[in-house]
Amino acid sequence: QVQLVESGGGLVQAGGSLRLSCAASGRTFSSYAMGWFRQAPGKEREFVAAISGGGSTTYSADSVKGRFTISRDNAKNTVYLQMNSLKPEDTAVYYCAARVGYVTMKIYDYSYWGQGTQVTVSS
Numbered sequence: 001q002v003q004l005v006e007s008g009g010g011l012v013q014a015g016g017s018l019r020l021s022c023a024a025s026g027r028t029f030s031s032y033a034m035g036w037f038r039q040a041p042g043k044e045r046e047f048v049a050a051i052s053g054g055g056s057t058t059y060s061a062d063s064v065k066g067r068f069t070i071s072r073d074n075a076k077n078t079v080y081l082q083m084n085s086l087k088p089e090d091t092a093v094y095y096c097a098a099r100v101g102y103v104t105m106k107i108y109d110y111s112y113w114g115q116g117t118q119v120t121v122s123s
Contacts, residue, residue: 009117022096038092
């Protein structure tokens with residue numbers, strides 16, 4: 001089992017940047033595919049980006065391609081989401097998630113979730 005703790009959220013102006021971090025417990029972090037998802041008020045939770053256990057495969061939602069980058073440091077048991085050129089529509093609670101096995105973009109494939117971190121982008 002793995003426990004996840006997100007950090008790095010906050011308030012930023014449109015066009016600005018933030019980097020989210022997700023620290024994982026346990027000694028087998030590299031065996032987990034990791035994903036970032038987000039949920040805006042009144043909307044369903046949606047996929048943002050995901051990365052394989054070794055870091056060689058990544059996926060991103062079309063809405064964030066070219067702006068957001070997912071990466072991981074297995075030595076630090078941490079996955080990151082670098083968010084650039086932020087837009088007001090990026091405002092949401094961002095969740096880190098983990099699953100054993102191959103990386104996917106499907107929310108229901110992920111078994112472990114963090115508590116979320118708020119990102120607010122002002123116009």
